[in-house]
Amino acid sequence: MFELDEKKYLYFLIIIPLLVVLFLWNIYWKRKRQREFGDLHLIEKLSPSSSLFKSVIKMLVVLLAFAALIIGLVNPKIGTKLETVKREGIDIVFAIDVSKSMLAEDMAPNRLDKSKQIVSQVINQLGSDRIGIVAYAGSAFPILPITTDYGVAKMFLQSMNTDMVSSQGTSLEQAIQLSADFFEEGNATNKLIILISDGEDHSEGIEKAIEKANEVKAKIITIGVGTTKGGPIPIKQNGIVESFKRDQNDEVVITALNEETLKQIGKETKGGYIYGDNTKEVLEYVKNALDNIEKTEFETTQVADFQSQFQWFLGFAFLLLLLDTFLLERKTDWISKLNLFNEKKS
Incomplete structure (x- = not known):
């Protein structure tokens, strides 16, 4: 070779x-x-x-x-020998809320950018785990299938925005369902879903989604972004706020963090919940959770050691x-x- x-x-x-x-x-x-x-x-x-x-x-x-x-x-490089590479880790899927409410700036710079910062920092501290990314609003959309290429993952992560999912609203049910489908059926590798959202849920099937996650033996760590007081959703033109989103009664829409739903999901899947205002604390929480999850060998590849x-x-x-x-x-x-x-x- x-x-x-x-x-x-x-x-x-x-x-x-x-x-x-x-x-x-x-x-x-x-x-x-x-x-x-x-x-x-x-x-x-x-x-x-x-x-x-x-x-x-x-x-x-x-x-x-x-x-x-x-x-x-x-x-020219010639493959002089073959080495067996064994990787141990878990499968992680990041489910990121990209609904319009994530543009609220009650968490700087806004909820979506804060979410991407958190995910990027979590990826930085991973070892040999495999990761995937799901975007969701009124429906869920696969961004990146399970991979070990963290560089590609970050590239796709930074391109995420609130226009990539046409169906607006927030469906935590579809986010969990699609994330659970990312995991290979019968795979013994331990599984984790890290779901980041403001907790506003406009669907009615959260219990069914939690059941699906438990079926594939996937724990869910939920991270809340936003504030319970809430904030308006800005409408910008060239980076300048021109107005705020209004409802049918021409009232400014105030979107607030719903922690109860996120806590329920974390508890019923034996994962957990943490408020995402302090990135350092979130990283420590996720790191401790990962340390307590048993790593399994999920990949053995033959790699040619090329010599110049x-x-x-x-x-x-x-x-x-x-x-x-x-x-x-x-x-x-x-x-x-x-x-x-x-x-x-x-």
Whole structure:
């Protein structure tokens, strides 16, 4: 097995045929000028030591050296051995509320941005756990399936906004149902759902969702964002608040944190609840919860240990360039006897 580390340098190989064309044109030009100067046979007698063969050899050496330098820059890697990698951890799904109420700024900078900050910090302290992300409002939407690629997870996390789910409202039921579906059926890996919301629930199936979570043996930690006093939902244009969301009676909508629902979910799934105003406290709470969950081996992969081979090609290139300095373009006795280019006239 092998791989190329810097494939972009392969484009330099196109220079080699250009050099060949330039070399052939140079030979043609020299021959043409010699014919203009005088008889070719006479010119060859005046310069008996000149050798086309030696010129070709020097050109081939230079081209090989140049090709070796390019391959060295590409840095081919060869898999020299296989290693068994075992990972231990749990499966975690982050269910993040993206309903319009999450734009309320009663928790700085707003509830949604606070939620993303918390999730990002939790991911930073994970080890080898697998994670997935679900967004929900009036319906739930899968953002990222179970993966160990934390970098990709953070990228998707930062792109989340309140416009990504068309159905507005808040359905904790669908969020839990979809999160539970993320886990592989029959997988012995311990499972955890971290649900972040202001607790406003416009669905009527929360008990059924809790039952589904218990069926797949998934604990749920709920994190409340917002304040019990509540706040309005700003409508912004170019980052500037123009007005606030109003109801059918033209009254400003005040959205408040509903902790009771979130506490119920955490309690009935043997997870827990924590208020999310202090990120440090939330991280400590989640860390303690993770430490108390038994880790299981969920992945065994065969990984090729690739070793760089660029040094061989660079060494070969420098050796050829050194050899080129000792190659002269005039004939040597043994090459003259070979008469490879039919340089001797009968």
